[in-house]
Amino acid sequence: MVQSSILGFPRMGRLRDLKKACEAYWGGKLSQEDLLKEGKRLRLEHWKIQKDAGVDIIPSNDFAFYDHVLDHIQMFNVIPERYSKHKLDPIDEYFAMGRGHQKNGVDVSALEMVKWFDSNYHYVKPTFQDNQTFKLASNPKAVAEFKEAKEAGITTRPVVLGPVSFLALGKADRGQSVEPISLLDKVLPVYEELLQALKAAGAETVQIDEPVLVFDLLPKVKDAFKPAYQKLSALDAKGPQLVLATYFGDIIHNFDVIPALQSLYALHVDLVRHPEQLESVIQQLGPKQILSAGVVDGRNIWKTNFKKAIEVVESAIQKLGKDRVIVATSSSLVHTPHTLASEKQLPEEVKDWFSFASEKAGEVTVIAKAVTDGPASVREQLESNAKSMQARASSKRTNDPQVKDRQSKVTSAMHDRKSPFPQRYAQQKEKLNLPLFPTTTIGSFPQTSEIRVQRNKFTKGEITAKEYEAFIEKEIQDVVKIQDELDLDVYVHGEPERNDMVQYFGERLEGYVFTTHAWVQSYGSRCVRPPIIVGDISRPAPMTVKESKYAASISKKPMKGMLTGPITCLRWSFPRDDVHQSIQAQQLALALRDEVVDLEAAGIFVIQVDEPALREGLPLRAGRERENYLSWAVDSFKLSTAGVQDSTQIHSHFCYSEFQDFFHAIAALDADVLSIENSKSDAKLLRVFVDQAYPRHIGPGVYDIHSPRVPSEEEIKGRIEEMLQYLKPDQLWINPDCGLKTRQWKETKAALGNMVNAAKYFRGKHT
Ligand SMILES: Nc1nc2c(c(=O)[nH]1)N[C@@H](CNc1ccc(C(=O)N[C@@H](CCC(=O)N[C@@H](CCC(=O)N[C@@H](CCC(=O)O)C(=O)O)C(=O)O)C(=O)O)cc1)CN2
Ligand code: MET
Ligand SMILES: [Zn+2]
Numbered sequence: 001m002v003q004s005s006i007l008g009f010p011r012m013g014r015l016r017d018l019k020k021a022c023e024a025y026w027g028g029k030l031s032q033e034d035l036l037k038e039g040k041r042l043r044l045e046h047w048k049i050q051k052d053a054g055v056d057i058i059p060s061n062d063f064a065f066y067d068h069v070l071d072h073i074q075m076f077n078v079i080p081e082r083y084s085k086h087k088l089d090p091i092d093e094y095f096a097m098g099r100g101h102q103k104n105g106v107d108v109s110a111l112e113m114v115k116w117f118d119s120n121y122h123y124v125k126p127t128f129q130d131n132q133t134f135k136l137a138s139n140p141k142a143v144a145e146f147k148e149a150k151e152a153g154i155t156t157r158p159v160v161l162g163p164v165s166f167l168a169l170g171k172a173d174r175g176q177s178v179e180p181i182s183l184l185d186k187v188l189p190v191y192e193e194l195l196q197a198l199k200a201a202g203a204e205t206v207q208i209d210e211p212v213l214v215f216d217l218l219p220k221v222k223d224a225f226k227p228a229y230q231k232l233s234a235l236d237a238k239g240p241q242l243v244l245a246t247y248f249g250d251i252i253h254n255f256d257v258i259p260a261l262q263s264l265y266a267l268h269v270d271l272v273r274h275p276e277q278l279e280s281v282i283q284q285l286g287p288k289q290i291l292s293a294g295v296v297d298g299r300n301i302w303k304t305n306f307k308k309a310i311e312v313v314e315s316a317i318q319k320l321g322k323d324r325v326i327v328a329t330s331s332s333l334v335h336t337p338h339t340l341a342s343e344k345q346l347p348e349e350v351k352d353w354f355s356f357a358s359e360k361a362g363e364v365t366v367i368a369k370a371v372t373d374g375p376a377s378v379r380e381q382l383e384s385n386a387k388s389m390q391a392r393a394s395s396k397r398t399n400d401p402q403v404k405d406r407q408s409k410v411t412s413a414m415h416d417r418k419s420p421f422p423q424r425y426a427q428q429k430e431k432l433n434l435p436l437f438p439t440t441t442i443g444s445f446p447q448t449s450e451i452r453v454q455r456n457k458f459t460k461g462e463i464t465a466k467e468y469e470a471f472i473e474k475e476i477q478d479v480v481k482i483q484d485e486l487d488l489d490v491y492v493h494g495e496p497e498r499n500d501m502v503q504y505f506g507e508r509l510e511g512y513v514f515t516t517h518a519w520v521q522s523y524g525s526r527c528v529r530p531p532i533i534v535g536d537i538s539r540p541a542p543m544t545v546k547e548s549k550y551a552a553s554i555s556k557k558p559m560k561g562m563l564t565g566p567i568t569c570l571r572w573s574f575p576r577d578d579v580h581q582s583i584q585a586q587q588l589a590l591a592l593r594d595e596v597v598d599l600e601a602a603g604i605f606v607i608q609v610d611e612p613a614l615r616e617g618l619p620l621r622a623g624r625e626r627e628n629y630l631s632w633a634v635d636s637f638k639l640s641t642a643g644v645q646d647s648t649q650i651h652s653h654f655c656y657s658e659f660q661d662f663f664h665a666i667a668a669l670d671a672d673v674l675s676i677e678n679s680k681s682d683a684k685l686l687r688v689f690v691d692q693a694y695p696r697h698i699g700p701g702v703y704d705i706h707s708p709r710v711p712s713e714e715e716i717k718g719r720i721e722e723m724l725q726y727l728k729p730d731q732l733w734i735n736p737d738c739g740l741k742t743r744q745w746k747e748t749k750a751a752l753g754n755m756v757n758a759a760k761y762f763r764g765k766h767t
Helices: 016-024 032-053 068-075 090-099 143-152 163-168 182-199 225-233 252-261 275-284 307-320 357-373 375-394 401-408 423-432 451-461 465-486 545-553 566-571 581-601 624-641 660-668 683-691 713-724 745-766
Strands: 003-004 058-060 102-103 106-108 113-115 122-124 155-162 205-209 241-245 268-272 290-296 323-330 511-515 521-524 526-528 530-539 560-564 606-610 649-654 671-678 695-699
Touching: 003 143, 003 357, 016 032, 032 058, 032 143, 032 357, 058 143, 068 090, 068 143, 068 155, 090 102, 143 155, 143 182, 155 182, 163 182, 163 225, 182 225, 225 241, 241 290, 252 275, 252 624, 268 275, 268 323, 275 290, 275 307, 290 307, 290 357, 307 323, 307 357, 307 375, 307 649, 323 357, 323 745, 357 375, 401 530, 401 581, 423 545, 423 649, 451 465, 465 545, 530 581, 545 581, 560 581, 566 581, 566 624, 581 606, 606 624, 624 649, 624 660, 660 683, 683 695, 683 713, 713 745
Parallel strands: 003 323, 058 155, 155 205, 205 241, 241 268, 268 290, 290 323, 560 606, 606 649, 649 671, 671 695
Antiparallel strands: 102 106, 113 122, 511 530, 521 526
16 A cells, blocks of 8 residues: 655644744743643644545654754754753743843843755754764653654654754854764764654654755765664664655765665655656665655645656556555645635635645545555546646636737846946945945834734725825834934835735736735744745736835935845745746846836835845755756846946845855846845855955845844944954945844834944944
8 A cells, every 4th residue: 555644744723823822922921831732732733634634644743833953953952051051941942042032131142043945944053062962852852742643543753853964954153163964973872862762652663854965965974874874774673664854856966875775664755846866766775665755745835736646656656566655745844834725815716726735635645545546546536636737727817928028028138237336336326425334224124013903904904095005104104213213324114014025026916816824934933925926927016116205205314115036026935837937037027127117216216126035046956957047046136126227226135144155146136235144154254255356235234133132232343343354344234134024113223223333333433
């Protein structure tokens, strides 16, 4: 019998119950006991959904209150002393590492959080000390949750992040120089202990995630697989059988590692992204090894094409036999929304094309049944699936000849600004008249509950558009006034009208549909509702001009227009899977180009086009695919911004600090000013701007915005001082790491006040 399997289920719950519980706990409105209870309730509910759908292999330990890597950090006691020394309750210590802690005399910032591979999910980066030791927690979460499920009558397959990935995805703590992978020998005994404890609790198999296998690996990381898995498979009867899981890429380039993995029970590969690896992976399997075939997309919301998926699984079965194949999701479903059943407002036509996590649970079981008992056993499901596929392929919604016509007329000249930077800058300087070390923010100001409540009322029809607009104007007035008081130099309107920087644009563009409940976790308790691209994209009317124009009209300093760039719109939406992403990006770029030009015509002469997702879209491995991506991604940014006069200043923003291997792409955007996340990284990273003689202007973030913690003026001065070792005074802008929408006003004003004072200090010193 071919088994069906899921690699991980979304944690938030149908109505973002986990978000609400965590935020209530942080706000002192929910007890610790009730928080833990809510976690338990959600785990049970999610196991049950999968069980009821008929899934054979259901994961546990995929749940996390904040992040699963953070769970692992705590489970293996990789807790830096600056957290452990406060002897907080375990759950508070956990949240302190995830989001910082500034309470009762404790003041500690969060661990660094970074993108999980090429997704919009963020994980907490393990930080290792030179003298790092590892110790299994007394009641390890993976064991506790396995037992919890078992008590509820569900035997699960625990998910554990593997040793090589755990180390390789981490870094040395600030001021430390340890190479994480060199800690392998020290960490393996703890893995052995954990696996034995799982086995003792009754776990027959364990999913051990080693997603780093899809990367180009440094030799020393690659070499770690052999000793690691020799050791872990030597547990024999004392340990569970291991299913080594990889996802988001192929593993062909790391085949020299596979012999070291052949003795493991099973190997999972992503056959949605890389179906072509199937043949060669099969050849590499050990004589009894099982293939877990990831054929149901864990990263998108399109219904699985059963016919195609069954073909893939059948071709594996032909070579391996039914007992050596598992039908699985390509990755964890944490990247997909909870259930399509909550969507009451989607047009029926398109709803029929989608499948969210709960529906995908059904899909793996149908495919497994089809190949086990033959297609006749699931005839009805196969027929209705074929109908959906057919309906989508022939739908009028997907195709807009006018959009295609415009794309055919795009020229290469449309991608370039009129003059090179020095000429542009001369004109901008005159027009904007900014001081040295100009201060600005990244766009959003706190999205207060008042704002959300008003928007919610408007969405539900409880207040009129006019009332809502008046409310937004009032918000803009307040934000402008606060910026006056803070004495910032380039203002923003604060984005109060936006639910999200991508969803907002999706809702204003043709070719998109959007949902009411399709939330996906981005980090911690924060979720996004990615709009869905179903057809060719165009802009029926200006999207942001009214608010920006109003904001400019009431402010005495330059007002920055604020747009989300084409790549970020694409990446943080659920993209179509029926046309190449470069085509979707160009359609978005043309729509945004019109918006940029309209903003300029409305008197907005600083325009920021955010591209925080540019880096995450980078194919995970170096090579032709990556170069290709960079070429169309950079082109789409340039196409969206190059329509303006030289005197209009184009900004762009990136909230990630890993720009070393990516520098040439950032430089190629030709943006006049870049703001980048930097506060939690070593300022040394800025050296690349010097080495490459980067000529334009840069604002490396001077403080972390993910945490409510207020940085002191001294701390910010220290940061600026470090930056000045690498960047020229007249090149440097002063700004936070990213937008402030997740913050409260109190800490925002305090932090920005300190930031402006720090900037003024250096201004005084340098003029
Ligand atoms: N798409 C996207 N990806 C991103 C980012 C981003 O800004 N957008 N930023 C980076 C970090 N990731 C982030 C992801 C989400 C949030 C965030 O703030 N999310 C909000 C939701 C934002 C939103 O869509 N808000 C809507 C809906 C708000 C809401 O919850 N409404 C209630 C009702 C109103 C109420 O009483 O609160 C409901 O629907 O139940 C709105 O403002 O209109 C949250 O989780 O709290 C921040 C950063 C990377 N990736
Ligand atoms: C994730 S990047 C966010 C940029 C956006 N302009 C903001 O300030 O929220
Ligand atoms: Zn950002």
